[in-house]
Amino acid sequence: MAQERTLTSDSVQLDKGQSEKGLITAQGGSSPKPMGSGGVGGTTKIADSVVARIAGIAAREVAGVHDMTSTGLGQAFGNITGRVTGQDQQDRGVVVQVGEIECIVDLNIVVDYEASIPQVAMALRRNVSGRIRGMTGLETKEVNINVADLYFPNQDQNQEPQAAAVR
Amino acid sequence: MVLELALPTTNTVVLARAAVDATLGVAGVAGISRGRYAIARTFGATGAVIEGVQITEVDAGLHVEVHIVVALVPIPPLAAAVRAAVVGAFYRLGAAVTSVDVWVDALYLTEGQEGGR
Numbered sequence: 001m002a003q004e005r006t007l008t009s010d011s012v013q014l015d016k017g018q019s020e021k022g023l024i025t026a027q028g029g030s031s032p033k034p035m036g037s038g039g040v041g042g043t044t045k046i047a048d049s050v051v052a053r054i055a056g057i058a059a060r061e062v063a064g065v066h067d068m069t070s071t072g073l074g075q076a077f078g079n080i081t082g083r084v085t086g087q088d089q090q091d092r093g094v095v096v097q098v099g100e101i102e103c104i105v106d107l108n109i110v111v112d113y114e115a116s117i118p119q120v121a122m123a124l125r126r127n128v129s130g131r132i133r134g135m136t137g138l139e140t141k142e143v144n145i146n147v148a149d150l151y152f153p154n155q156d157q158n159q160e161p162q163a164a165a166v167r
Numbered sequence: 168m169v170l171e172l173a174l175p176t177t178n179t180v181v182l183a184r185a186a187v188d189a190t191l192g193v194a195g196v197a198g199i200s201r202g203r204y205a206i207a208r209t210f211g212a213t214g215a216v217i218e219g220v221q222i223t224e225v226d227a228g229l230h231v232e233v234h235i236v237v238a239l240v241p242i243p244p245l246a247a248a249v250r251a252a253v254v255g256a257f258y259r260l261g262a263a264v265t266s267v268d269v270w271v272d273a274l275y276l277t278e279g280q281e282g283g284r
Contacts, residue, residue, distance in 0.1 A: 040250060040264050040265065040266060041266045041267075043266075044242065044243065044270075044271065045268065045271065046271040047270075047271060047273065049273070050242075050272075050273065054239075057276075134241060135239075135240075135241050135242055137242070
């Protein structure tokens with residue numbers, strides 16, 4: 001999560017709609033393209049956390065996804081620190097590995113009980129990859145989905161009496 | 168190397184301030200970031216410090232690094248707009264820019280965009 005992805009900054013090429021065709025270079029921009037903005041080059045570096053948040057938002061848009069949940073100790077710790085510091089949780093349950101021109105997204109989701117998991121998974125892959133491509137120009141090579149839990153509609157109602165009984 | 172004087176009449180703090188103003192004027196830029204791993208700063212001769220912009224001297228002119236927080240908009244065209252705005256601002260000040268690196272350090276979401284459940 002401590003890496004950035006780098007796009008070429010060529011506004012001329014981007015204006016031609018080629019931003020989705022692999023204009024991405026390695027971090028550090030070893031060969032910045034001196035085009036656009038009056039012959040000025042440079043690179044665009046997008047933090048992994050930004051890509052993860054975009055993926056998280058896209059995942060939550062899909063019907064049948066009830067919530068995202070943390071995976072592993074590192075993310076769980078990150079969630080605790082995020083809550084303490086007031087940081088947003090859009091990238092909770094999302095791990096991204098970003099390469100030069102593509103990325104891999106791992107999602108850890110809670111699915112609504114009556115939703116079809118294969119259909120939810122298909123919709124997730126379509127929406128997440130589309131959003132990432134549209135927002136960053138990255139191609140999504142894989143969207144790996146882990147269904148961590150099911151959410152039952154009456155789950156909250158059942159939990160309330162139990163909580164009251166404990167008190 | 169951090170450039171102390173880009174031109175005889177325009178110091179780097181003035182240029183950095185111009186870069187910040189130009190960047191904030193681009194639709195979709197929510198703010199200036201200090202940098203993710205190290206604070207990007209431009210130091211002036213009188214002790215003034217501008218954070219989020221770093222200006223270094225390269226062979227043919229200046230290399231500018233701008234750290235930004237963006238709204239939920241497509242990033243490649245936004246970065247191109249930031250680059251163009253910075254180049255335009257420097258051009259008006261008579262400074263030659265060879266490259267502008269745009270670092271997207273964070274995403275700014277409004278309440279309706281957060282989508283948390």
